Amino acid sequence: MSNNVCVFDWRYGSREVRSLFTVENMVRTYIKVEIALLKALGSVGLAPPYCFSEIEECANKIDPMDIYRREAVMGHDIASLAFILGEKCGECGKYVHLGATSYDIVDTTWALILRDAINILRRKLRGIIEKLLELAKEHVHTYVIGRTHGQHALPITFGFKFANYAYELARSYERLVELEKRLIRLKMSGSVGTMASWGDKGFLIEDIVGKELCLEPHPITTQVAPRDGFAEFISVLAILASQLDRLALEIRELSRTEISEVYEAVERVGSSAMPHKRNPVIAERISGLAKIARSFVTAALENIALMHERDLTNSSSERILIPHAVLTLDQMLEDTSKMLSVIKIDKDKARINIDLTKGAVYSEILVTKLVEKGWARHEAYVKIKEISKAVYLREDLVKAILQDPELSKYFSENELLAILSPEYVTKNVEKLIERTLNHVQKIISTEYGKCTS
Amino acid sequence: MSNNVCVFDWRYGSREVRSLFTVENMVRTYIKVEIALLKALGSVGLAPPYCFSEIEECANKIDPMDIYRREAVMGHDIASLAFILGEKCGECGKYVHLGATSYDIVDTTWALILRDAINILRRKLRGIIEKLLELAKEHVHTYVIGRTHGQHALPITFGFKFANYAYELARSYERLVELEKRLIRLKMSGSVGTMASWGDKGFLIEDIVGKELCLEPHPITTQVAPRDGFAEFISVLAILASQLDRLALEIRELSRTEISEVYEAVERVGSSAMPHKRNPVIAERISGLAKIARSFVTAALENIALMHERDLTNSSSERILIPHAVLTLDQMLEDTSKMLSVIKIDKDKARINIDLTKGAVYSEILVTKLVEKGWARHEAYVKIKEISKAVYLREDLVKAILQDPELSKYFSENELLAILSPEYVTKNVEKLIERTLNHVQKIISTEYGKCTS
Amino acid sequence: MSNNVCVFDWRYGSREVRSLFTVENMVRTYIKVEIALLKALGSVGLAPPYCFSEIEECANKIDPMDIYRREAVMGHDIASLAFILGEKCGECGKYVHLGATSYDIVDTTWALILRDAINILRRKLRGIIEKLLELAKEHVHTYVIGRTHGQHALPITFGFKFANYAYELARSYERLVELEKRLIRLKMSGSVGTMASWGDKGFLIEDIVGKELCLEPHPITTQVAPRDGFAEFISVLAILASQLDRLALEIRELSRTEISEVYEAVERVGSSAMPHKRNPVIAERISGLAKIARSFVTAALENIALMHERDLTNSSSERILIPHAVLTLDQMLEDTSKMLSVIKIDKDKARINIDLTKGAVYSEILVTKLVEKGWARHEAYVKIKEISKAVYLREDLVKAILQDPELSKYFSENELLAILSPEYVTKNVEKLIERTLNHVQKIISTEYGKCTS
């Protein structure tokens, strides 16, 4: 462990997702695909029908690292695997990889592993969305100032805030569902994609392997599956990462000493120098990792334009790109889930903050009321701007209006107290949350995961 | 024109798409949204019911640049628009923008303009896909060497090549269809997204505006629509751009002097210095612009994490990002369409190239045949590798096999001539193209564009 | 203007920088380079010696847009220019562009225009740095709480803050100086870079053109100058943009309603809906444009790996990339300069904020003092953390310590009041600012701009 250079090998990412991308699991999945192919070859008469199960047994004895020891000499990992199985697995070894090209194995392996990875990410994301919906319901009337440009705008509620995040994240959930039909597909079409070695048995072999692995084939491919599927996946992850970043930024900002409406209630050292610090470090890690997630998009996009029926430049970059991108999101989802479970909301502080501007945040409501009372909107705007500015942060707006010779004619104190209140300006919040809940529930209850790998 | 610094203002992009993003059309669409809002305000009794049509007439007389002259003073464009309409349009001017926030207007305008833009891009993309399908059918048996790693692999056909591109591009078409339900939505929920100024009439107003503009509302928003929709759109454009880049790279490489299987048959100067040059400049421009399209993704992703109910940092960047990204793709689609209509395929040269390696490209077929005849696959591989290498580029492989003491036992000359041929190795191509055609047709015949803006 | 789609053509960027990148100025500079070449051809006997001045005169009559009207037919802008000069400028027209390739003209034009652009950017950047140094001196003792993780840390001063930004920006200034020797160079080496057409007069021609334009040549090139120079430039601009973003973010955060230590004192509309808003919109625009600046790096990096002696894929992308990147920074520098001149610092609010935590921000000082008094550092840390936490935001730390049975033994009230103060913890600030000032002055007084274009 102390010899590792990559944090994903010891520190970031869950055990569950990490185990999908280990050398061990990659090789085991290669073998799984080779065996599915052998089964198909057996069915169509290109190999003895019993061979796939013999190889399955024989393959269990192989050390995955042998592939890479052999690769050091042969310069090709899948070819090394085929040779080792060929040499070590007796008569049946003769048929291993027959008619296939490396990327029949590699791209199908990616499909199998990423199917599992997406299922896990989706499960974690759904958990977060459900937690946000819960928080939305719990805090439907917990008032907090809405902020635009970092400035106090109109009061909203924490429930409204959380419902917005639930909606936003559900959009990513929907994307993760939709991309699957493009990304998770069988690639079993041989060199250059023409199934040439299998002759007229090609489509049958493809069909059998597909059923065995529960994968639909690409209708056509070059020697490799089209790379836009990976680019879409990495982009969708980067979008999700940026949404989690937005949520983390919210928590970080609301945790500011001056604001103090939210904090991460976790026992830990805040600073190695300053003992009093209460830093939102989970949220900050989410924002930090979001930058990494965004970075990977560039490489994923560059991988699309491979030359002709393929070049190899996607290979080394995907070896890094795919596991690191998935593990980055995995850690971010873990952290977000943890963050949402440890944050405390200080309702009193939130309520105090609403009144910091002494009523100026309701200025827009006054404009609307004046229009109702016969003013032109743009003139009401100017008038209210003047008076808001005059008293800003110093004097109470209600008082100022009641003392204003022009405006006092239009409002009674009672009316002002009623309309210049969090309750008045958040009347629609409950219904908006309800509408969101319905919309989001529909998305996250999408059936998926019929097949597992 | 000679004062322009941006190529999209005079040189790149079609007139049709450019006209969507002019200052003129942006402002006209802002006004359209304000009028739809006024109609709704009229319906619910917050404004006189006839006002929307009066303002419609009055707005026609306004010079869009006036907004920006006013903005220079006021520092806010939508506020300037509201003021100008308020001042110039008599009694009804009083109600303009009532209860709305700028981004009710701006985000709804983006939805309207991008709906049109997507329709145009999709139409152009469909045209290209259809052209590729045509070319696939026309060239179903036009042989060409398949190339992997820049090296000759197995023969394929041009039809197979084009069908692959048709499939790949159809995947982008599908994405452009799917993202619409997330991107093209009404944002009409006032400051901080709570419809506060409209009180209990908020949902009704939203509903009326939505029907008027043929837009579904977001179920919930902050002060702005969620930015992940834009990021997804820009990412999907970048993926499409990278696929067009791949097609352009194909043409550029096949146009190489040594390959000469394809060329852009256009009359023009190839080089300012070298009169003989026949450069694939349309394809090169596509590849060049693809880099620009990829670039924009970073900014689009960074726009997602706005603070709280919004900050303004998306505004300036989207003003640049959105029109430039759409126009980049517009030019790329125009260029791709042109490229596909001017390229000539030199079938004879393609056929000659297939034989450059004197048969070595069929080596894989020999391996499979030897396995059928009882060899172990990995031993057959080694044997064929040896003989291929021995004669590579110098001697005919058929002859070499017939002279090889070991291999000559397994093959007759007739059998070799039959199986070491483009015809033999492309048997499945026709059916693959057909399968692709069916798959792609289904995607591009998706109904869309019920509403126009 | 209302027909423009690009904000840099009417709204963003200074007139001065915009004028460098207009079609008009690009073409005028192409002509300038052609004339310098003609002068050299005249000197070495490959053209009549008087021709360069005749062409200079003749060229003045040419409408730059003619080049692009011709290009529409010929498909090549520099070739079109050479033809037009050839046709319209009599006997001397015969020699225009002799032996040159397009990118001798284009890359040398970029060198000339970017030399001017860099000079302007550097001048503006120096202005900002000088303003920051002034502010640093002015506010050397204006206390403000230092913030890490958004949490109050130790007090610092505004002068210290500004000095940090001055140092950071000076690092960018230094980079802008250092990159010039790689970017601003003559490219005058003909097709494929071998000066083939000029025979043994090549080096002489290059030398004369270089002297004429005040440019050192690249020691060797392909058909084009190496693209890493542009990538470095765009990267350096993106780094600078991100630093300005950091400064803008500082202002945006300090402008928060709850913090209110700084605000942009500008008369304008803050929000189209909410009349009371005082939004930091200049700062927000800086942060918004920074995203655009960062975006361009990807394309610039992708332009480096051109094929062989060149391909054309840099051309279309640089047409967009270079002017847009420079103009983005130009606008950002303008905005930063404006922002620094309009911000007001509310010293009283800053002082009040320091005490918000009732002394907890000095906890580190107590740890150090306890170590001086014999405690182990890690034990002192734990003790002080406990007490800080116990009273955090509620009770005064001085009082708490004086009441603590263990700690009260170590401190008198007077000592505590002396060390738990902004004055005590900022003792080194003045000297740090001074050291920075010396360091920065040295960097920004670098001589440059001997040559102008």
Added chain:
Amino acid sequence: MSNNVCVFDWRYGSREVRSLFTVENMVRTYIKVEIALLKALGSVGLAPPYCFSEIEECANKIDPMDIYRREAVMGHDIASLAFILGEKCGECGKYVHLGATSYDIVDTTWALILRDAINILRRKLRGIIEKLLELAKEHVHTYVIGRTHGQHALPITFGFKFANYAYELARSYERLVELEKRLIRLKMSGSVGTMASWGDKGFLIEDIVGKELCLEPHPITTQVAPRDGFAEFISVLAILASQLDRLALEIRELSRTEISEVYEAVERVGSSAMPHKRNPVIAERISGLAKIARSFVTAALENIALMHERDLTNSSSERILIPHAVLTLDQMLEDTSKMLSVIKIDKDKARINIDLTKGAVYSEILVTKLVEKGWARHEAYVKIKEISKAVYLREDLVKAILQDPELSKYFSENELLAILSPEYVTKNVEKLIERTLNHVQKIISTEYGKCTS
């Protein structure tokens, strides 16, 4: 090993560079910095003078992973380290980390490790540049066709090609030298950067630590060193990566079956399916990794805009970014070095390729000669374009000119044979290479590495 998910932990990157970034070495370097600080504290009387050597000894017994076991509880790695040293190292443990903040340790550790990393990268890069210069000298007259747009342009030589790459890479070398003064600096200024805890001994402590570690301090910092230094470093690595990508792309293209001027002469399996393949896999890996290197720039740029005196979002992202970026380049340099040592140049094939166009590649020379003989350049261009096109790839250009009624008047067969030759058009190549060699030698002989870590 088989449990690893990151290729840099077992497959890519040299042992030498990997060992710099292991958990083990990171922690050892943290301790080294703590000890240097303790030495300084001893010198100025804030700790017993013998403590630094006691702690040095004591620290040797600590297992680096203990830090992270403790961190799991405390949530802070440097604080954990300070505690462990404090608890385990007796009386002197009391003074560990006194007055310092975590990033005094972390940023100084980055400086020390990156100084070593840059030295190694620079050594490897210099080796490659020297190899390229050797190849340039060896192949000064090895003719090869120059290619622009993938089309044959004028002949050049392999030596000229290699000299161009040497020049381009030397520009990166120069950048790696120049950035060091900004990146490799001491950060020893305590919380928020004001040296508050050390009182007036701050500058002295900083000075002593700096001398101990052979590092100049930043003149001023916030709580962390400015992040633009890292962004510059990652950008410079990405530029270098893109240049290596360009060289690799050259090799990949020249290795194409139809071109076959270069190949990687390595014994290995080319394809798991096709035994005849001779794929340029080293070059392809370089191009693949270049995409990863470019990707990281985005995250590095985003790390610059930290909030106020710091936020933590750089931390998690740099843990990934910095080691991965350096190791990516390390592998690329290793691969490039290997590639250059194994490639074979097929001079005969290169010579044959030059004549593929039957002389058309010399068309530009004919234009120049015709101008010398009195033609106008643009008319000569048109005439030569016509005749080149007429015979392109079919007929010999010399013959065509001698048969042309107009042109035959201007040229004798002997003259044509003399000027339409690789020798004639590469006359300046030797001198260009020499000039490059001088330029490059000066850059790579820059003294550096006085200090090691």
